[in-house]
Amino acid sequence: MPATDIRIAVDCMGGDVGLPVTIPAAVAFAQRNADTRFLLAGDPAAIEAQLQASQGPTRDWYEILPASEVVLMDDSVEVALRRKKDSSMRIAVQAVKDGRADACISAGNTGAWMAISRYVLKTLDGIDRPAIATSIPNVKGGATTMLDLGANVDCTAQHLLQFAIMGSALASIVDHREQPTLGLLNIGEEVIKGNEVVKQAAELLRASGLNFHGNVEGDDICKGTVDVIVCDGFVGNVVLKSIEGVARMIATMLRGEFTRDAWSMATGLLAKPALNRLRDRVDNRRYNGAALLGLRGIVIKSHGSADAYAFGWALQRAHEAVQNGLLDGTTRAIDNLRQSLRDAAAAGDIPNDLSDPAT
Amino acid sequence: MPATDIRIAVDCMGGDVGLPVTIPAAVAFAQRNADTRFLLAGDPAAIEAQLQASQGPTRDWYEILPASEVVLMDDSVEVALRRKKDSSMRIAVQAVKDGRADACISAGNTGAWMAISRYVLKTLDGIDRPAIATSIPNVKGGATTMLDLGANVDCTAQHLLQFAIMGSALASIVDHREQPTLGLLNIGEEVIKGNEVVKQAAELLRASGLNFHGNVEGDDICKGTVDVIVCDGFVGNVVLKSIEGVARMIATMLRGEFTRDAWSMATGLLAKPALNRLRDRVDNRRYNGAALLGLRGIVIKSHGSADAYAFGWALQRAHEAVQNGLLDGTTRAIDNLRQSLRDAAAAGDIPNDLSDPAT
Structure with a gap:
């Protein structure tokens, strides 16, 4: 088995759908990519429940990063940044900042995701x-x-x-x-x-x-x-x-x-x-996964309306960016x-x- | 026979093709619309030669406005406006200014067409x-x-x-x-x-x-x-x-x-x-005919690459604008x-x- 050397932090709660999209996509991705390990940020109980529904790989492929808050699609940047300091977005970015993850991804509110990433990681x-x-x-x-x-x-x-x-x-x-x-x-x-x-x-x-x-x-x-x-x-x-x-x-x-x-x-x-x-x-689902460039860390944004197939393509973008040393x-x-x-x-x-x- | 009460001045020389597009389109339009009369601006001999090739209506449906110059697709606004004062574009717009035409149309250089129209007609x-x-x-x-x-x-x-x-x-x-x-x-x-x-x-x-x-x-x-x-x-x-x-x-x-x-x-x-x-x-040919709005006259711009079918749609736009009192x-x-x-x-x-x- 290859070393699990690519670590992706996922805001599991973000997007129009949230867990029923992010978790199955991560599970499927981990099954296809033995080198990938996920850090799943969000409500631990809800994540565990969703994981029960999907058949993950037998290897130790994930870790849960507890987050007590969720940035909503219509939250202002102000609210996301100042009032929700324990959001799943923030926790996912922080994992990159702390060197625990090589990349992070969210399907949530673009403005909030950009603002939090920039605040936590800073620009190059x-x-x-x-x-x-x-x-x-x-x-x-x-x-x-x-x-x-x-x-x-x-x-x-x-x-x-x-x-x-x-x-x-x-x-x-x-x-x-x-x-x-x-x-x-x-x-x-x-x-x-x-x-x-x-x-x-x-x-x-x-x-x-x-x-x-x-x-x-x-x-x-x-x-x-x-x-x-x-x-x-x-x-x-x-x-x-x-x-x-x-x-x-x-x-x-x-x-x-x-x-x-x-x-x-x-x-x-x-x-x-x-x-x-x-x-x-x-099919624009195959082109899902925009890159937030210029930050001191790899940050990917999925379409808010992505399904698990589309979210999988965004995970692929994160994986490639890390693998190729972006x-x-x-x-x-x-x-x-x-x-x-x-x-x-x-x-x-x-x-x-x-x-x-x-x- | 209805009165010929809509008069359209055509820059016959403009566009990627010029006469072989503008004249057949005008002929076909005049055949379909007994209320329309054309003022054909350009080189008289070349216009007559092209008219020979097309079977126009039997009524007196056109008049030629001689113009000795042609604004080219890559002419600067400066050249079009200051150096080619007898261009087919200028003559067509002037016909509107003089009250001889109700609308004018060109498939030529957009910048030149806008500049000449604005210079001659002024804004509302x-x-x-x-x-x-x-x-x-x-x-x-x-x-x-x-x-x-x-x-x-x-x-x-x-x-x-x-x-x-x-x-x-x-x-x-x-x-x-x-x-x-x-x-x-x-x-x-x-x-x-x-x-x-x-x-x-x-x-x-x-x-x-x-x-x-x-x-x-x-x-x-x-x-x-x-x-x-x-x-x-x-x-x-x-x-x-x-x-x-x-x-x-x-x-x-x-x-x-x-x-x-x-x-x-x-x-x-x-x-x-x-x-x-x-x-x-x-088919974007059916949507040909942009309107230059805000001028003291009706001015239509056809795609430079229009064929006679597309140019006919642009003529239709001019006709409708006059008919409805734009x-x-x-x-x-x-x-x-x-x-x-x-x-x-x-x-x-x-x-x-x-x-x-x-x-």
């Missing part, structure tokens, strides 16, 4: 603001890494540069893309090509030593033009949800067209294998970036006051 | 900045009107309010929605709910007398939660292109799944009617808005300095 040197990154399937059969998805609404050029370095590190370390290509989300032929922040960010990115492809537009996300796309959190959040919305609409329409009369239903039955393959390719790799990438910017400032390519990524 | 009282609006199909079987789509990158709360009034007028007058519902595009549960501009815009919208539903998120576009969605031009442009990109990706994948082996191809053939119906429902209706709506804001300021609901929509 050179990073002002953590960002949320996820993968979006593209027509090339791969996935495009996109960030920020909602942690930062108002961004400076330097923040976008920080997102770029973190996103590139994620794509190269976890998705094994050598020198991932990087695009800056912008608008096209229309009246004004981008605002000031985006223009300045492009300048910094050209000097960054990253594999900067240039500006990309909205349709480049699904085209897979670049490996990583950077934008501010307002744009990223709206775009991600728009994409999910249109995919859902097309799925609904497709279902509608294949159920509207007997002939359509018959052909739909025959076409089922092809339609199922399509469904699997765009944290050390990101730290090294930031050091390299700083050197590139110092060189660029010395060569007069960028202003001196932009020579450090942190503001 | 109470409107600082024109905006670009289009319809996006939603799962309810209708369409969501969205603006701005790229004319304005940096917006204040008052600009968003102006977009709201113009978009509502468009939806109520052209799409015949009584008191169209209005949403402000924002981000959801994440860390910070919207930036300052969006928060202030919500306050103004609540005082505006418009049918303001509140904040909406990206997935509400295709859900059809509201009739009109307002956002700044950067976000709108990126979202529109993202949506087009994901729809195209799913169409490509669908084609791929139905051609990968003999069985799939056979079922694909049987399923063709259902698949074609789906294609028609999401311009007068918008002017009345702005007057009503001003009254509402004055009342709200008098009642202390909004600050005094926000009581006029124009900044």
Whole structure:
């Protein structure tokens, strides 16, 4: 039996469903991955009850971290951070901080999860603001890494540069893309090509030593033009949800067209294998598990509405991030970036006051 | 025979293709609509040659407006506006300004089209900045009107309010929605709910007398939660292109799944009617024809890559806007808005300095 060397702390109570999703997903994951050990944060009795219902591996695969409180989906950041100091979220992050876990995961309230993670773990040197990154399937059969998805609404050029370095590190370390290509989300032929922040960010990115492809537009996300796309959190959040919305609409329409009369239903039955393959390719449950980047620890966010299958994919993201050394790799990438910017400032390519990524 | 009372000026030279798209589309439209007369702006000889190839109606349905220059797709606004004063774009807009046409349309360079239209026609009282609006199909079987789509990158709360009034007028007058519902595009549960501009815009919208539903998120576009969605031009442009990109990706994948082996191809053939119906429902050619709102004249923008079928839909948009009195209706709506804001300021609901929509 391999050593149980990857330890994941799970906020078992978070999400729209909570325990009936998180526990079965952890059990199934532990069965498939003999190297993984779970720290289950939450109400001990409720966790034990849920564990009874699932058949876990015979090995010693988990430990319970008691937590007396639960952050609700509509709790404010204030409440989550100041009033619920014994929440399952807080306990899961604390396990990473204390070195007892290598990664932590929650399907709860995104704002609270980000705030608690940031408060407990702090940001990496050179990073002002953590960002949320996820993968979006593209027509090339791969996935495009996109960030920020909602942690930062108002961004400076330097923040976008920080997102770029973190996103590139994620794509190269976890998705094994050598020198991932990087695009800056912008608008096209229309009246004004981008605002000031985006223009300045492009300048910094050209000097960054990253594999900067240039500006990309909205349709480049699904085209897979670049490996990583950077934008501010307002744009990223709206775009991600728009994409999910249109995919859902097309799925609904497709279902509608294949159920509207007997002939359509018959052909739909025959076409089922092809339609199922399509469904699997765009199934966003397979892309569950956004990474909260820029923190001194690996933190993963699952969709609140995830089922056990989707939550399993988010656990997989946590596992891969630990296995591939995301944290050390990101730290090294930031050091390299700083050197590139110092060189660029010395060569007069960028202003001196932009020579450090942190503001 | 009905009176030919709707006059549309067409930039015949604009777009990726130009004459072979614009002329056949105008011919076909004139055949279907006996009330429409065209003013064809461009190179007279080239227009005549193209007209020879198409069988127009027997009635006197067109007039040629000679123009010696063409704005190219990559011409800067500067070049289009200052150096090409006899362009087909300029001549088409001028026809509206001179009262010879009721609307004008181009498939050319968006930035140039907007700049020329604004320069020649000027904005309506109470409107600082024109905006670009289009319809996006939603799962309810209708369409969501969205603006701005790229004319304005940096917006204040008052600009968003102006977009709201113009978009509502468009939806109520052209799409015949009584008191169209209005949403402000924002981000959801994440860390910070919207930036300052969006928060202030919500306050103004609540005082505006418009049918303001509140904040909406990206997935509400295709859900059809509201009739009109307002956002700044950067976000709108990126979202529109993202949506087009994901729809195209799913169409490509669908084609791929139905051609990968003999069985799939056979079922694909049987399923063709259902698949074609789906294609028609999401065919963005049917939604071609964005409106440039806030100008003292009706100005329509067709996709640059439109074929004659798509350009015909854009002509239809122009026709409907004239027929339903979009311009007068918008002017009345702005007057009503001003009254509402004055009342709200008098009642202390909004600050005094926000009581006029124009900044």
